[in-house]
Structure formats: structure tokens, C-alpha cells
Amino acid sequence: MNKYALTFVISIITATIISSLLYSAGVSQKHVVIIAGASFVVNGLVFWLALEYIVLRDASKIKDSISHYLRGLKTEELPQTDFNLGVSNRIYKDLHALQKRTEKEIKRLNERADFRTQFIADISHELKTPIFAAQGYVHTLLDGAVDDDEVRYKFLKKSANSLDVLDNLVKDLLELSQIESGNVVLMNDHFDLVKLVDEIIDDFEQQAIKADISIKREKEPLASIVFADFVRTRQVIQNLVSNAIKYNLPKGEVRIKIVENNESVKVQISDTGIGIPNKDISQIFKRFYRVDKSRTKIKKKGSNGLGLAIVKHLLSIQNSTITVKSEVGKGSVFTFSLQKDKPPL
Numbered sequence: 203m204n205k206y207a208l209t210f211v212i213s214i215i216t217a218t219i220i221s222s223l224l225y226s227a228g229v230s231q232k233h234v235v236i237i238a239g240a241s242f243v244v245n246g247l248v249f250w251l252a253l254e255y256i257v258l259r260d261a262s263k264i265k266d267s268i269s270h271y272l273r274g275l276k277t278e279e280l281p282q283t284d285f286n287l288g289v290s291n292r293i294y295k296d297l298h299a300l301q302k303r304t305e306k307e308i309k310r311l312n313e314r315a316d317f318r319t320q321f322i323a324d325i326s327h328e329l330k331t332p333i334f335a336a337q338g339y340v341h342t343l344l345d346g347a348v349d350d351d352e353v354r355y356k357f358l359k360k361s362a363n364s365l366d367v368l369d370n371l372v373k374d375l376l377e378l379s380q381i382e383s384g385n386v387v388l389m390n391d392h393f394d395l396v397k398l399v400d401e402i403i404d405d406f407e408q409q410a411i412k413a414d415i416s417i418k419r420e421k422e423p424l425a426s427i428v429f430a431d432f433v434r435t436r437q438v439i440q441n442l443v444s445n446a447i448k449y450n451l452p453k454g455e456v457r458i459k460i461v462e463n464n465e466s467v468k469v470q471i472s473d474t475g476i477g478i479p480n481k482d483i484s485q486i487f488k489r490f491y492r493v494d495k496s497r498t499k500i501k502k503k504g505s506n507g508l509g510l511a512i513v514k515h516l517l518s519i520q521n522s523t524i525t526v527k528s529e530v531g532k533g534s535v536f537t538f539s540l541q542k543d544k545p546p547l
Contacts, residue, residue, distance in 0.1 A: 217242040264293055325490075329371065336364040374508040378489065381515040388431045388519060392543050395426045395435070395467055399458050402439050406447060410456065415447050417456040426460050427543040428467050434516045435540065439469070441509045442536050446473035454533075467542050472535040478528040486526070487514040 221238040339357040347353045380386050399419055410417040428435075439458075446456040450473045459470040478486060490507040517524050517538050528534035 213242045213245045216245040264297070267297060325375070329368065332364040332368040332371070336361045336368070339364070371508070374512060378508055378512055378515065381512065381519065386434075386519060389433065390429055390431055392427055392429055393432050395428045395469070395540065396423060396460060397425070398432070398436060399439060399460065399469075402436065402443055403458070405440075406443055409444075410447055413447055413450065414452045415450050415454050415456060417443070417447070417458075419458045420460065423460060423462060426462055426467050428540045429543045430520055430540045434520065438513050438516050438538070439471070441513050442471045445509060446471055446475065446534075446536075449473070450475035450533075462542065463539075465542055466539040468537060468539045470535055470537045472533060474533040477530040477532055478526070478534055479530055480528075483526050483528060486510050487524075 217238045220241045221235075339361040343354060343357050347357065396419075403417055403419060406417060443456060443458070450456065454474040457470075457472050459472070461468040461470070487510045489511040514524060520540070522538050522540060524536060524538040526534060526536055
């Protein structure tokens with residue numbers, strides 16, 4: 203039913219009701235007809251004006267807004283609109299909120315698509331390097347170098363090193379995938395963080411000596427009991443200490459400091475290495491991110507760019523965060539906290 207037919211029907215119904223009431227009240231037939239005719243005209247005109255300038259204008263504005271959405275205009279690009287009816291205003295606000303939610307979802311999907319594309323490109327590059335290296339050495343041996351004992355041993359060793367790099371990369375990828383998918387189950391327990399740090403220092407002692415780096419822990423405290431996942435905490439500290447040695451300078455130092463607070467234990471791992479530029483500090487915990495120009499000057503010191511991403515996620519699932527302070531040429535300080543063990547009642 204269009205607006206003309208609707209106006210006619212409403213006017214007829216209104217005039218009929220008024221005529222019936224007047225006739226039952228004893229008004230003469232002549233006057234009833236006159237009043238009914240006047241009522242038909244007046245009611246029709248009033249209803250038409252109300253329908254045209256209030257309801258239909260609001261509906262037209264809502265329709266225009268929907269058309270803007272369909273054409274791809276963003277919410278902030280839409281013109282401000284005033285409505286005559288409160289219900290129209292509520293409908294417009296609901297449409298506006300729905301559009302904003304849709305824009306956020308589209309943005310999130312686009313970011314995921316970009317991330318997936320970049321991730322595939324990054325992982326392809328990371329896998330290609332050790333595979334091509336090992337492939338080159340093996341093909342060289344197959345082409346005749348296998349008969350030379352010295353060359354054979356040298357190339358097999360290089361091939362093994364490339365495959366070790368590939369193996370570590372795959373392990374890190376699986377580890378990161380499990381963490382991000384929520385498939386890691388924490389096994390929190392009570393353990394001495396000081397004892398764990400001392401064990402890790404012993405593990406890295408030979409590597410530090412070879413790199414002409416001194417690694418030590420502050421004398422205090424003598425013990426510090428925390429309630430955390432022992433294996434994951436060990437993995438975090440190992441990654442940070444390994445980086446502190448790897449990106450340090452000859453004659454440099456790696457220091458580990460443990461500070462007890464009321465409810466937590468803070469761990470600081472500092473080095474006197476080459477440092478991180480300010481523009482890169484916020485990026486270093488992203489997967490495959492490496493400050494190649496400043497930190498990976500020697501190829502053998504390069505990493506797969508997953509270590510700090512794993513560290514961040516391992517601390518996150520333990521309700522902890524990691525902070526970084528660094529100055530180029532002077533070194534870096536990585537800090538995180540763990541829950542302090544509560545004494546028994």
C-alpha cells in the first residue's frame with residue numbers, strides 16, 4: 203500500500219468513526235455529512251503532512267545512510283543527520299554501531315591477511331637459506347669433491363650446521379605456534395630462582411669465555427623462591443642470556459640481577475653490547491624481526507628472529523611482561539617479573 207492509499211484509508215476510517223459518534227448523539231444527518239466531509243479533508247491533510255514531513259523524511263534519511271554504507275563510505279565520512287522521531291534516531295545509531303563493528307571486523311581480517319602473506323614470505327626466506335646452503339654443499343660433494351677427504355669433511359660439517367639451523371627454526375616455529383594457539387599447559391611449582399640462574403650461567407660459561415664475555419650474577423639475594431613454570435622460566439632466561447652474549451662486544455659483560463619485592467621477584471639481564479636503536483625497540487618482540495644493520499653484523503651471529511617473540515609469549519601466559527631499555531653502543535637491559543612464592547600459613 204502506497205502513501206496515497208494509506209492516507210485515503212485513514213481519512214475514511216476517521217470520518218466514519220466521527221460520523222457514527224455524531225449520528226448516535228442525535229446530530230442531524232445534514233450536519234453529520236458536513237462534519238464527516240470536513241473531517242475527511244482535515245484528517246487526510248494532517249495525516250499526509252505528518253507522514254510526508256516526519257515519518258517519510260526520517261525513513262529517507264535512514265535509506266540514504268544505508269546507501270552510503272553500501273557505497274563503502276566509512277562512519278566518520280558520513281554527514282551529521284537529525285531526525286524528527288526518537289525511534290528513527292535509535293535506528294540510525296544502531297546502524298552506525300553496526301557499521302563501525304563491520305569496519306573493525308574488515309580491518310581485522312585485512313590485517314590477518316597481510317600478516318599471513320608476510321608470514322609466508324618470512325618463513326619461506328628463513329627456510330630457504332639453510333636448505334639452499336646444505337643443498338649447495340651436498341651437490342658440490344656429488345659433483346666430485348667427495349673424493350677429497352679435507353673438502354668432504356669441511357662440506358659435510360657445513361651441511362650439518364645448516365641442517366641444525368633448519369631444525370632449530372622448525373622447533374621454534376612449533377613452539378611459537380603451540381603458545382599462540384593456547385595449547386601450552388603451565389606446570390607451576392615452587393623453585394629457587396637464584397639456583398636456576400646459577401645453573402644457566404654455568405651452562406653458558408664456555409660460550410661466554412669463547413666470545414671473551416664475562417657473565418655473572420649479583421651476590422644478593424642468596425635465594426629467592428618463586429611460584430612459576432620452571433621449564434618455561436628456564437627457557438626465557440636462556441634466550442635472554444644467549445642474546446646478551448651473542449650481541450655483546452669483546453671484553454663485554456652480562457649481568458643478571460634478582461630483586462625481591464612484596465609480591466614479585468624482578469629479573470634484570472643486562473649487557474654492554476651494541477644496543478638497540480629506539481625505533482626498533484617496539485618491534486623486536488615481533489616474529490622474524492631482526493635489527494640486521496646494527497645487530498647482525500656477523501652472519502654467524504644472526505638468529506631466526508623468533509627467540510624474543512617466544513620470550514614475550516612465555517611470559518604473557520604466566521601473567522608477566524618484559525620491558526627493554528637500551529642505548530646504542532652502551533648495551534641493553536631486559537626486565538621481567540615472576541610471582542613470589544607465598545610463605546605457608
